[in-house]
Amino acid sequence: MCLSIPSKIKSINTEMNTCIVDTMGVERSASLDLIDQDVVVGDYVLIHIGFAMNKIDEEDALESLKVYKEIIDKMDELERKEAILEADKSY
Template sequence: MCLAIPMRVIAVDASGLSATCEAKGQQRQVGLIMLDEVVRIGDYLMISLGQAMQKISVEDAKQTWAYYEEILNFSPSH
């Protein structure tokens, strides 16, 4: 199973086919070919396997990171 990661666009190349995105202090080059809408600096995208899957709101990005942090901090009680 693959999880998509919410990332913020910090640069878009001149062709519009890729962007530099940032999340949690990490930057990645991301393909935009699967999107059917224009991507701008400041947009949030869901990224999976180096490709943008969809544009999302800042609220959805924050909520997704909150879920991931909850999962990562999970400690089962035995």
């Protein structure tokens, strides 16, 4: 199962049509090739297999991040490590 966690755009490379996003403290690159909306630094997007798929409202993004943090806080250390490893397999 793939969870799409809101990611905040930190920088945009217009030449390569990519961006650097922050996903709960983890920065990674994502392609902007599939998004059909204009995005700017500071926007929140949902990423799937390395592609920004759509932009989401900041209020909705922050609410989703709050819920994800609550879930993570309830997980034990082993469950957290397994979730991270599983998420890394999708990239």
